[in-house]
Amino acid sequence: MTQKAIQDYYPGPYAQCYGCGRLNEHGLQIKSYWDGDESVCTFTPWPYHTAIPGYVYGGLIASLIDCHSTGTAAAAASRAEGRDLETDPPPRFLTASLHVDYLRPTPIEGPLELRSQVKEIKGRKVVVTTSLSVHGVECARGEVVAVQVPNALWEQLVGGA
Amino acid sequence: MTQKAIQDYYPGPYAQCYGCGRLNEHGLQIKSYWDGDESVCTFTPWPYHTAIPGYVYGGLIASLIDCHSTGTAAAAASRAEGRDLETDPPPRFLTASLHVDYLRPTPIEGPLELRSQVKEIKGRKVVVTTSLSVHGVECARGEVVAVQVPNALWEQLVGGA
Numbered sequence: 001m002t003q004k005a006i007q008d009y010y011p012g013p014y015a016q017c018y019g020c021g022r023l024n025e026h027g028l029q030i031k032s033y034w035d036g037d038e039s040v041c042t043f044t045p046w047p048y049h050t051a052i053p054g055y056v057y058g059g060l061i062a063s064l065i066d067c068h069s070t071g072t073a074a075a076a077a078s079r080a081e082g083r084d085l086e087t088d089p090p091p092r093f094l095t096a097s098l099h100v101d102y103l104r105p106t107p108i109e110g111p112l113e114l115r116s117q118v119k120e121i122k123g124r125k126v127v128v129t130t131s132l133s134v135h136g137v138e139c140a141r142g143e144v145v146a147v148q149v150p151n152a153l154w155e156q157l158v159g160g161a
Numbered sequence: 162m163t164q165k166a167i168q169d170y171y172p173g174p175y176a177q178c179y180g181c182g183r184l185n186e187h188g189l190q191i192k193s194y195w196d197g198d199e200s201v202c203t204f205t206p207w208p209y210h211t212a213i214p215g216y217v218y219g220g221l222i223a224s225l226i227d228c229h230s231t232g233t234a235a236a237a238a239s240r241a242e243g244r245d246l247e248t249d250p251p252p253r254f255l256t257a258s259l260h261v262d263y264l265r266p267t268p269i270e271g272p273l274e275l276r277s278q279v280k281e282i283k284g285r286k287v288v289v290t291t292s293l294s295v296h297g298v299e300c301a302r303g304e305v306v307a308v309q310v311p312n313a314l315w316e317q318l319v320g321g322a
Contacts, residue, residue: 016213016214017213017218018221025209046187048185050182052178052310053174057179058255059221059223059227060220062220062223062259063219063223063224066220067219096262097261097262098219098260100223102257102258149213
């Protein structure tokens with residue numbers, strides 16, 4: 001795709017995450033996009049992201065669901081407020097809780113497609129549900145409760161960088 | 162420690178996991194040990210395991226809880242059956258569900274200490290709860306439902322390797 005991903009709008013200090021930061025050269029650098037009311041992320045596991053041979057380890061699936069969900073939360077909060085990402089970067093969300101149900105072994109060839117829906121937006125909290133599938137077969141489901149970083153905490157954490 | 166870790170007893174085909182496989186040269190290679198009725202794993206994040214600067218990304222925490230819990234489940238099942246790991250390798254468990262509550266940002270300097278308890282053993286299912294702390298401050302809690310790989314599925318997955 002040539003459109004910018006949600007994560008491409010993160011300001012620099014927010015863009016260091018191993019899962020989703022475009023500035024973390026060692027990381028997964030996942031990309032999330034709107035597709036109507038759903039958000040979508042496609043990721044091909046690296047060859048050594050193995051659980052048992054031929055299948056993806058659960059921690060990668062958890063990581064993808066986590067970062068795709070916080071990105072979705074950020075974009076959903078922006079959308080709900082009518083903000084234009086080009087001129088007004090999205091707020092950053094952190095994960096309060098993560099739940100993953102592993103339905104079946106996930107083939108490592110991928111690609112893994114994550115499709116998410118915003119279940120709830122309430123104040124600074126956004127709940128995101130995700131279905132992860134490979135070639136149309138659902139392999140995992142996730143739910144993330146994401147909370148917007150309080151301004152004061154953000155200042156405390158990164159010194160206003 | 163000089164004692165062997167639970168993961169060191171996994172047979173070769175089980176030891177490829179990115180999170181806990183001693184044979185995955187790119188992976189985290191976590192090590193879990195019994196400490197009485199608790200299992201313990203200590204892990205120092207890599208410098209680029211960042212979420213926001215200075216703190217660990219949530220996917221690593223989920224990965225550690227996941228793999229440490231399945232290792233704990235394997236060891237607990239062996240212990241419950243009175244098996245000697247030296248002569249009778251532990252059964253392999255996979256994750257059916259994973260839940261993580263992120264209580265506060267986790268300092269990346271670590272070390273992260275995970276201490277787990279076996280909440281339930283029932284048939285081929287083991288439920289493991291985990292507390293993750295840094296220098297005694299609890300940063301996350303987890304619960305994993307682990308299920309023993311059925312023999313038939315194992316044959317199907319790895320061709321009896």
